[in-house]
Amino acid sequence: MAGEQALARITPAKRALAALPPPPAKRGLTAREKAAVIVRFLLAEGAQIPLSKLPDHMQAALTEQMAHMRLVDRATLGQVVDEFLNELEQVGLAFPGGIEGALQVMDGHISATAASRLRRLAGASAKVDPWDRLTSLPAERLLPVLEEESAEVAAVMLSKLPVAKSAELLGKLPGDRARRVAYAVSMTGNVDPETVRRIGLSLAAQLDAQPPRAFDSGPVERVGAILNVSPALTREDVLKGLEIEDRDFAELVRKAIFTFVHIPARVQPRDVPKIIRIVEQPVLVTALTAAQHHEAQARTAEFLLANMSQRMAQGLREEMAARGKVREKDAEEAMSTVVMAVRQLEGAGELILVQEED
Numbered sequence: 001m002a003g004e005q006a007l008a009r010i011t012p013a014k015r016a017l018a019a020l021p022p023p024p025a026k027r028g029l030t031a032r033e034k035a036a037v038i039v040r041f042l043l044a045e046g047a048q049i050p051l052s053k054l055p056d057h058m059q060a061a062l063t064e065q066m067a068h069m070r071l072v073d074r075a076t077l078g079q080v081v082d083e084f085l086n087e088l089e090q091v092g093l094a095f096p097g098g099i100e101g102a103l104q105v106m107d108g109h110i111s112a113t114a115a116s117r118l119r120r121l122a123g124a125s126a127k128v129d130p131w132d133r134l135t136s137l138p139a140e141r142l143l144p145v146l147e148e149e150s151a152e153v154a155a156v157m158l159s160k161l162p163v164a165k166s167a168e169l170l171g172k173l174p175g176d177r178a179r180r181v182a183y184a185v186s187m188t189g190n191v192d193p194e195t196v197r198r199i200g201l202s203l204a205a206q207l208d209a210q211p212p213r214a215f216d217s218g219p220v221e222r223v224g225a226i227l228n229v230s231p232a233l234t235r236e237d238v239l240k241g242l243e244i245e246d247r248d249f250a251e252l253v254r255k256a257i258f259t260f261v262h263i264p265a266r267v268q269p270r271d272v273p274k275i276i277r278i279v280e281q282p283v284l285v286t287a288l289t290a291a292q293h294h295e296a297q298a299r300t301a302e303f304l305l306a307n308m309s310q311r312m313a314q315g316l317r318e319e320m321a322a323r324g325k326v327r328e329k330d331a332e333e334a335m336s337t338v339v340m341a342v343r344q345l346e347g348a349g350e351l352i353l354v355q356e357e358d
Helices: 002-019 031-044 056-068 074-090 098-105 112-123 130-136 139-148 151-160 163-172 175-185 193-208 219-228 232-245 247-256 260-266 269-278 281-291 295-306 310-323 328-347
Strands: none
Touching: 031 056, 031 074, 130 151, 130 193, 139 151, 139 163, 139 193, 151 163, 151 175, 151 193, 163 175, 219 232, 219 247, 219 328, 232 247, 260 295, 260 328, 269 295, 269 328, 281 295, 281 310, 281 328, 295 310
16 A cells, blocks of 8 residues: 555656656767866876966966866767877877977078067067077076176076076076075065066067177187188287287187197097098098107197007008108198097087086
8 A cells, every 4th residue: 555655646746757848968068178178187197288388368268167167977088088089190290389489490491580570579479478488598698688687687587497597597607696696586486477477578578689690609619610720820820910919819719729739638538439430541641640740749649549449550550651751731631631520520419529627
């Protein structure tokens, strides 16, 4: 009897439910919701996603979308992931995001004037983070700005740059200046983000306002490179003239010069076989033969012979004995070839020249 009474109470409710209209079809996710699902899934799997590189408004939109969502069933998650992977597989070419990425791709293909103009236009945009550009610049470009700006601005710059680059810049500042800037860093705790952004825009504009340089290296390096391959008499004559005109500049040029006689002091013994491999043997024999008649050059010849295989050294000594007298012009050309081989290896990163202070 109790069961019949319960059924009697349920039946009207079932009839009422049956009379209701069917529930609406399940709504598909929007593109923004799918993006939130993918990001949430990747973060849950422990992936490191560089979301900070997105523009601020995109970061804000993604975060707001995640705040509005609750649960996603497994079937929907699998569908969104499959769709995301299919889209990735269809990608044939990816372009760099932002003006800085585009300028890096176009480096060497557009003029420095055009690149500077594009950077100034991008700096005026509210969506561009100026610190992305400042972070990518080498320390040599940032150091003059760090030296000229106030300690407070310099402190903000060091706080925004990567730690390694900030340490490098701080180490290049004079002691008193470095202490003031380091102390100013302790006072940047309450600086608001907009102020930091305005400082970044000002610094970026200051760097972009600098006229492009026609030469990659400085005057000391250029003069030193020219004198490296000049005849010895010409080199000494030019250096004497420079000492009369500007003694400090002449001293810097002397330090930048690298000639045949500098090889024992500047080249490490383990790198000698690399040099021997790229210098043709007749040229090497000419240089070593001519070096026997000058004390400083003879030390270089012995250094090279002592740091190669004994079999090769013995063969070269026999050829040197049979070579006979070498014309001065041929000697200069042969020694310059050896020096250029060293420079070639240095430029390729296969050897590192020992500096005077080392």
